[in-house]
Amino acid sequence: MDFSWTEEQEQIRKTARAFANQEIAPYVAEYDAAERFPKEIVQKAAALGFMGGVIPAKYGGSELDFISFTIILEEISKVCHAVGCALSFPSGLAGSSILRFGTEEQKEKYLKPLAEGKGFAATGLTEPHSGTDVASMETVARKDGDRYVLSGSKAWISFLEVADWILTFATLDRANPRKNICAFLIDRDTPGLRFKPYKNKLGFRPLSTGDVFLDECVVPGKNRVGAEGEGLKVAMSAVENGRLGVAARALGLAQACLDAATKYAQERIVFKQPIGRFQLVQSMITDMITGIEGARAATYRLAWLKSQGAVQARKEASIAKMMASDAAFMAATHAVQIHGAYGCSGESPVSRYFRDAKVFQIVEGQNQLHRSLIAETHLGFRE
Ligand SMILES: Cc1cc2nc3c(=O)[nH]c(=O)nc-3n(C[C@H](O)[C@H](O)[C@H](O)COP(=O)(O)OP(=O)(O)OC[C@H]3O[C@@H](n4cnc5c(N)ncnc54)[C@H](O)[C@@H]3O)c2cc1C
Numbered sequence: 001m002d003f004s005w006t007e008e009q010e011q012i013r014k015t016a017r018a019f020a021n022q023e024i025a026p027y028v029a030e031y032d033a034a035e036r037f038p039k040e041i042v043q044k045a046a047a048l049g050f051m052g053g054v055i056p057a058k059y060g061g062s063e064l065d066f067i068s069f070t071i072i073l074e075e076i077s078k079v080c081h082a083v084g085c086a087l088s089f090p091s092g093l094a095g096s097s098i099l100r101f102g103t104e105e106q107k108e109k110y111l112k113p114l115a116e117g118k119g120f121a122a123t124g125l126t127e128p129h130s131g132t133d134v135a136s137m138e139t140v141a142r143k144d145g146d147r148y149v150l151s152g153s154k155a156w157i158s159f160l161e162v163a164d165w166i167l168t169f170a171t172l173d174r175a176n177p178r179k180n181i182c183a184f185l186i187d188r189d190t191p192g193l194r195f196k197p198y199k200n201k202l203g204f205r206p207l208s209t210g211d212v213f214l215d216e217c218v219v220p221g222k223n224r225v226g227a228e229g230e231g232l233k234v235a236m237s238a239v240e241n242g243r244l245g246v247a248a249r250a251l252g253l254a255q256a257c258l259d260a261a262t263k264y265a266q267e268r269i270v271f272k273q274p275i276g277r278f279q280l281v282q283s284m285i286t287d288m289i290t291g292i293e294g295a296r297a298a299t300y301r302l303a304w305l306k307s308q309g310a311v312q313a314r315k316e317a318s319i320a321k322m323m324a325s326d327a328a329f330m331a332a333t334h335a336v337q338i339h340g341a342y343g344c345s346g347e348s349p350v351s352r353y354f355r356d357a358k359v360f361q362i363v364e365g366q367n368q369l370h371r372s373l374i375a376e377t378h379l380g381f382r383e
Contacts, residue, residue: 001300001301001304002304003300005067005071008068009067009068009071012068012071012072013071013075015048016050016071016072016075016076017075017078019044019045019048019050019076020075020076020078020079020080020083021079023041023044023045024038024041024076024079024080024083025079027041028079028080028349028352029347029349029352031206032080032082032205032206032352033205033346035199035200035201035205035206035208036161036206037082037086037159037161037162037206037207037208038080038082038083038206039120039162041083042083042086042087042117043117045076045083045087045117046087046116046117046118047117049062050062050072050076050087051086051087051089051090051114051115051116051117052064052090052115052116053069053087053088053090053091053095053115054066054069054091054241055090055091055095055096055099055111055115056099059099059107059108059111059112059115060090060111060112060113060114060115060116061090061091061095061115062115065307066244066302066303066304066306066307067300067303067304067307069088069091069244069248069303070244070248070299070300070303072087073087073088073245073248073249073252074248074249074251074252074255074299075252076252077248077249077250077251077252077253077256078252078253078255078256078259079252079256080206081249081250081252081253081356082204082205082206082207084245084248084249084252085158085204085207085245085249086120086159088241088242088245088246088248088249089114089120089121089159090111090114090115091241091245092123092238092241092242092245093123093125093167093235093237093238093239093241093242094114094121094122094123094167095111095114095115095121095238096237096238096241097167097183097225097226097234097235097237097238098110098111098167098185098225099111100234100237100238101183101225101226101230101233101234101237102225103222105222106185106222106223106225110165110185113164119164119165120159120162120163120164121159121163121164121165121166121167122157122158122159122160122163122165122166122167122212123157123158123166123167123168124154124157124166124167124168124169124212125137125154125168125169125235126154126155126156126157127139127152127153127154127155128153128155131156131366132365132366132369134169134232134235135177135178135181135232136177136178137152137169137170137171137177137181138152138171138174138177139151139152139153139154139168139169139170139171139214140152140170140171140172140174141170141171141172141182141184141219142172143172144218146220146221147218147219147220147221148170148182148184148218148219148221148224149216149217149218149219150168150170150184150186150192150214150216150217150219151214151215151216151217152170152214153211153212153213153214154168154211154212154214155210155211155212156209156210157195157209157210157211157212158204158207158208158209159207159208160195160196160197160208160209160210160212161197161208162208163188163195164187164188165185165186165187165188166185166186166188166193166212167183167184167185167225168183168184168186168212168214169181169182169183169184169231169234169235170182170184170214170231171231172228172229178232179229180228180229181229181230181231181232181235182224182226182228182229182230182231183224183225183226183230183231183234183235184219184223184224184225185219185223185225186214186217186219186223190217190218190219191217191218192214192215192216192217192218193212193213193214193215193217194212194213194215195210195211195212195213196210196211196212196213197209197210198210198211202355202358202359203352203355203356203357203358203359204356204359204363205355239314239317239364239365240302240306240312240313240314240317241306242364243302243317243318243320243321243364243365244299244302244303244306244317244320245364246321246324246325246360246363246364247295247298247299247302247317247320247321247323247324247325248299248303248324249360250295250321250324250325250327250328250357250360251292251295251296251299251324251327251328253328253331253332253353253356253357253360254288254291254292254295254324254327254328254331254332254357255292255331256349256353257288257328257331257332257334257335257350257353257357258285258288258289258292258331258335260335260339260349260350260353261284261285261288261331261334261335261338261339261350262276262285264338264339264342265281265285265338268340275338281338284334284337284338285334285338287330287334288327288330288331288334288335291323291326291327291330291331292327292331294323294327295320295323295324295326295327295328298316298319298320298323298324299320299323299324301316301320302316302317302319302320312383314373314377314383315373315374315377315378318365318370318373318374318377319370319374321364321365321367321370322367322370322371322374324360325357325360325361325367326361326367328353328357328360329357329358329360329361331353331357332350332353332354332356332357332358333354333357335350335353335354336350336351336354
């Protein structure tokens with residue numbers, strides 16, 4: 001694995017860092033507190049090609065290699081991983097599944113505006129009774145000629161405030177859901193489709209996450225993505241991209257914690273010396289550095305494998321996602337500790353990092369699942 005960046009990748013890092021510092025940093029505290037999605041900022045980033053990710057130019061994408069994609073998400077997420085999340089969306093489940101399984105008409109109508117930042121989307125998999133065990137979903141699709149009628153509900157779905165459409169999943173047979181799942185693209189204005197965002201979430205506050213209700217929603221057959229019964233395959237087709245995106249965002253957040261803690265440890269005087277002089281504070285800084293270095297290696301290794309065209313990197317995706325989110329949570333915990341009472345204030349960015357870091361251990365497959373996947377693959381119990 002080559003650890004050096006190309007000149008182009010260095011330039012991308014510089015541009016993304018400057019954008020994050022100039023266009024996001026002055027506003028992030030305000031929109032996080034207001035639980036508002038910063039659409040205008042994401043659209044500015046899209047104009048620089050940051051949203052097009054790894055999607056081909058033909059479909060509005062930036063055709064980036066996976067390392068450049070990761071660099072952008074890491075840099076942006078040092079300031080706000082919620083913007084990073086929006087930028088990762090076209091290359092994640094929402095966009096990649098259409099790219100792989102969608103018709104030309106679906107690519108033109110849904111993928112292109114998403115990759116160009118002209119439209120937004122949500123992906124609805126999780127239900128009130130099925131999160132990790134996604135295949136046991138209860139939302140049902142009834143076939144009615146050349147259309148489907150969907151009924152059920154989804155929970156914890158992000159981007160509800162801005163989504164123009166939702167990629168969601170329903171089963172044709174509730175008695176045997178796994179083999180009968182289908183993927184659908186549903187326009188926001190479809191009668192029977194209703195969104196109800198939650199307020200006062202622990203973290204990820206700008207993401208407008210909440211319930212989706214499907215009450216006899218009529219969806220034309222041409223809006224099914226992939227074949228009937230292929231829904232689980234569609235959902236799993238982009239997990240590596242999704243996990244790479246989450247790892248890159250968690251890594252950016254972890255680095256922001258280390259940067260803030262380093263500055264504070266150098267400047268805060270207690271017992272007539274900077275607190276960074278205390279060995280127990282140094283120990284926390286060392287934990288943060290080693291956690292981040294390990295997570296960075298795992299994340300860029302996954303990006304490198306994907307750039308080499310690896311057909312499957314499922315274990316590496318779990319390693320990167322788990323290591324980066326665990327590193328972020330440890331870094332955020334230590335960063336708050338080093339900041340003392342100031343770390344508990346809403347004014348301090350580290351309190352936001354702390355709230356967000358916990359959520360990273362739950363989304364895109366909770367970390368107990370990744371622990372099992374890594375060991376099961378290693379032991380030969382799973383491919
Ligand atoms: C802020 C936020 C945004 C989200 N956005 C989206 C979105 O846009 N779209 C979407 O579809 N979903 C989204 N989710 C949902 C997220 O993907 C799920 O919360 C996640 O998959 C876990 O599912 P669950 O919450 O139902 O946990 P459960 O499956 O109920 O699990 C609860 C806990 O049980 C343990 N556990 C479960 N299974 C196992 C196992 N096999 N082995 C060991 N331990 C286990 C784990 O500790 C786990 O954390 C979001 C969640 C949050 C918090």
